Amino acid sequence: MSIAEAAPVVRGGPAISAREWRMLLVSVLILLAAACVPLVVGGYALQVSISIVMYAAFATSWLLFSGPTNYIALCTAAFFGIGMYVTAAGVDLVPYPVLILASGVAGAILAAIVGLATLRVSGIYFVIFSLGLAELVRQCMTWGQHVFGTMSGLYVTVDRSEPMYYWQLLALTAVIFLVGWWIGRSRLGFALRIIGNDEVVAVHCGINTARAKVVLFIISSTFASIIGALVAPRWGYVEPVVAFNPFLSFQVVIMALLGGTHRLWGPLLGVIPFTLLWELISIEFPDQTTLLLGLCFLLIVYAIPNGFTGLIEDVWQRRKGGVAPGARNA
Amino acid sequence: MITKAAGTPAICSSGNRNRSIKSDMDIVIIGLLLGGTYALMAMGLQLQYGVARIMNLANGEVLIAGAFGAFWFFLGTKASPLWSLLFVVPCAFGLNWAIYRVLIVPLVRRSKSQGKLEVDSILATFGLSFFFIGIMVAAFGAQYTDYSYLSEPVFIFGQRYGLNRVVSFGASVILCAALYLWLHKTRAGLALRAVSVNPSAAGLVSINVINASALAFALGGAVTAAGGVLLSMYLTFDASYGVVFTLKALIIVILGGVGDIRGTIVAAFVLGLAETAVATLIDPGLTLAAAYVLFMLVLLVRPQGLFGRRVA
Numbered sequence: 001m002s003i004a005e006a007a008p009v010v011r012g013g014p015a016i017s018a019r020e021w022r023m024l025l026v027s028v029l030i031l032l033a034a035a036c037v038p039l040v041v042g043g044y045a046l047q048v049s050i051s052i053v054m055y056a057a058f059a060t061s062w063l064l065f066s067g068p069t070n071y072i073a074l075c076t077a078a079f080f081g082i083g084m085y086v087t088a089a090g091v092d093l094v095p096y097p098v099l100i101l102a103s104g105v106a107g108a109i110l111a112a113i114v115g116l117a118t119l120r121v122s123g124i125y126f127v128i129f130s131l132g133l134a135e136l137v138r139q140c141m142t143w144g145q146h147v148f149g150t151m152s153g154l155y156v157t158v159d160r161s162e163p164m165y166y167w168q169l170l171a172l173t174a175v176i177f178l179v180g181w182w183i184g185r186s187r188l189g190f191a192l193r194i195i196g197n198d199e200v201v202a203v204h205c206g207i208n209t210a211r212a213k214v215v216l217f218i219i220s221s222t223f224a225s226i227i228g229a230l231v232a233p234r235w236g237y238v239e240p241v242v243a244f245n246p247f248l249s250f251q252v253v254i255m256a257l258l259g260g261t262h263r264l265w266g267p268l269l270g271v272i273p274f275t276l277l278w279e280l281i282s283i284e285f286p287d288q289t290t291l292l293l294g295l296c297f298l299l300i301v302y303a304i305p306n307g308f309t310g311l312i313e314d315v316w317q318r319r320k321g322g323v324a325p326g327a328r329n330a
Numbered sequence: 331m332i333t334k335a336a337g338t339p340a341i342c343s344s345g346n347r348n349r350s351i352k353s354d355m356d357i358v359i360i361g362l363l364l365g366g367t368y369a370l371m372a373m374g375l376q377l378q379y380g381v382a383r384i385m386n387l388a389n390g391e392v393l394i395a396g397a398f399g400a401f402w403f404f405l406g407t408k409a410s411p412l413w414s415l416l417f418v419v420p421c422a423f424g425l426n427w428a429i430y431r432v433l434i435v436p437l438v439r440r441s442k443s444q445g446k447l448e449v450d451s452i453l454a455t456f457g458l459s460f461f462f463i464g465i466m467v468a469a470f471g472a473q474y475t476d477y478s479y480l481s482e483p484v485f486i487f488g489q490r491y492g493l494n495r496v497v498s499f500g501a502s503v504i505l506c507a508a509l510y511l512w513l514h515k516t517r518a519g520l521a522l523r524a525v526s527v528n529p530s531a532a533g534l535v536s537i538n539v540i541n542a543s544a545l546a547f548a549l550g551g552a553v554t555a556a557g558g559v560l561l562s563m564y565l566t567f568d569a570s571y572g573v574v575f576t577l578k579a580l581i582i583v584i585l586g587g588v589g590d591i592r593g594t595i596v597a598a599f600v601l602g603l604a605e606t607a608v609a610t611l612i613d614p615g616l617t618l619a620a621a622y623v624l625f626m627l628v629l630l631v632r633p634q635g636l637f638g639r640r641v642a
Contacts, residue, residue, distance in 0.1 A: 072452055117629050117630065123445075125629060128625075131576070132574070132577040132621075139615055139619055291464020293464075294458065302433075302436070305440075
């Protein structure tokens with residue numbers, strides 16, 4: 001029995017409170033401010049801004065699934081690469097907006113297969129499966145191109161200006177936030193919080209845990225594929241080794257962890273400092289990037305396990321002198 | 331291309347009249363030879379995951395480090411890479427013991443539940459794996475690496491095979507047997523098996539679970555590194571290729587059943603055969619896909635593994 005049948009009373013979720021309206025207003029103001037960035041800056045600063053928005057979209061969509069369930073997904077690169085490839089393969093055949101949709105659908109199908117195979121069984125199998133997923137898809141893609149005799153690389157020619165990329169990714173980030181907010185208020189989000197806290201309890205409450213997890217994984221992965229479709233024209237040329245680079249999965253996880261996985265806006269706090277740090281590292285130590293990022297990752301896991309949001313909430317609680325209800329589990 | 335080397339015969343038997351039968355036999359023998367070395371590598375992970383209960387995603391990097399150790403030794407001395415086991419194994423043992431003591435024990439202390447520990451140790455070892463890749467790239471460079479040792483033919487059932495594969499298989503069988511006997515005939519091995527079955531009950535019969543886990547983790551790392559030395563004798567590798575071996579070892583352990591050494595050995599041969607069959611019959615670039623197909627089958631049909639017990 002699913003939670004939908006178990007609790008039909010709360011269908012629409014709770015009414016939007018005054019506090020939520022305020023949050024929404026603040027979010028819209030931040031969004032508007034962020035949208036003005038390409039009008040003010042250009043060149044290198046704009047490139048870095050595009051990276052920041054792209055990673056914000058990645059990390060937030062990663063959080064949609066891995067935040068509440070505590071299942072670490074290590075496969076962002078696989079879905080990103082799928083999105084890029086769908087776009088590259090169809091760019092001369094169908095209009096670009098259709099390709100963005102098609103990328104999302106392709107990502108959703110792959111996520112459904114992976115989710116149905118692994119999420120019914122145990123979290124650890126999901127992590128293992130996700131670890132090699134990018135490499136698996138890359139091998140299959142390379143093989144497919146070999147069999148069909150196409151070139152290993154594909155050109156993507158869609159005319160877009162740099163500010164346009166920025167706005168597209170920003171809009172997608174806003175959509176991801178809205179979806180995340182909506183999930184948090186819905187029964188699905190409620191079910192996921194129970195699953196994240198104790199899966200046995202969730203099963204005993206009559207929650208169809210496998211279905212909830214698969215649905216969320218599909219949503220999260222669809223967004224990663226769409227990012228691939230949005231970014232592909234900017235790269236211009238797509239080939240398997242670049243599109244399925246496992247480093248991306250690593251970066252997304254590290255940024256989300258740095259920000260904190262307990263809050264929807266947590267990854268934002270991680271993405272901005274980390275993207276800037278990453279730019280600095282890749283300029284100053286271009287040969288030691290893997291080593292230094294591995295080190296950063298370990299530092300974050302050991303020194304700030306709850307991320308910046310965890311730190312902020314700790315300080316907040318200490319100042320108030322009490323325990324905020326549900327601060328840890330939300 | 332590295333994937334090409336991962337399952338293709340070292341010496342192809344081209345120009346034979348009875349091609350199909352010969353190549354079937356090829357697949358079986360090369361698959362078994364490969365499976366033997368996989369068994370050693372997966373037993374390392376089995377000790378780390380089955381006994382110490384740490385999902386070590388940096389396992390493959392330790393294997394590659396062992397391979398680089400053998401490569402470096404062979405270039406320097408021109409002696410048999412098997413001798414490099416004498417320093418690779420103790421180094422890997424020490425390194426993994428230190429990893430457990432310094433990185434994992436704080437996580438064990440910090441985490442309130444097994445689930446939290448699992449998440450934390452996955453994250454920590456995932457970060458560690460990139461750290462190791464960085465060190466190996468700095469030390470040996472990012473290019474594909476291999477060396478030529480004993481690449482002369484040996485005849486089995488009238489077919490030619492690389493002598494390095496056969497020697498590697500033999501060494502792996504000896505090491506596996508030694509490990510199996512140690513686990514089943516000594517007191518320390520008994521303690522490790524007890525921890526594997528139930529850590530809290532093992533604590534009740536005065537086994538120091540932290541020490542036993544540290545020993546299992548360190549020994550696991552040493553065995554994996556030994557697997558790396560043996561694989562390096564006939565495979566091409568590079569610094570970032572460890573994740574593929576981590577995956578293969580994980581899939582073997584799950585296929586065989588967590589905590590079951592016999593299952594691990596059988597599963598290693600299954601994977602070796604499946605990979606070689608896919609590499610020979612379809613495409614050498616699809617070896618990981620073969621491993622994933624096996625993984626999918628296990629998940630769908632028998633999630634507890636071939637020999638595993640269903641968890642109550």
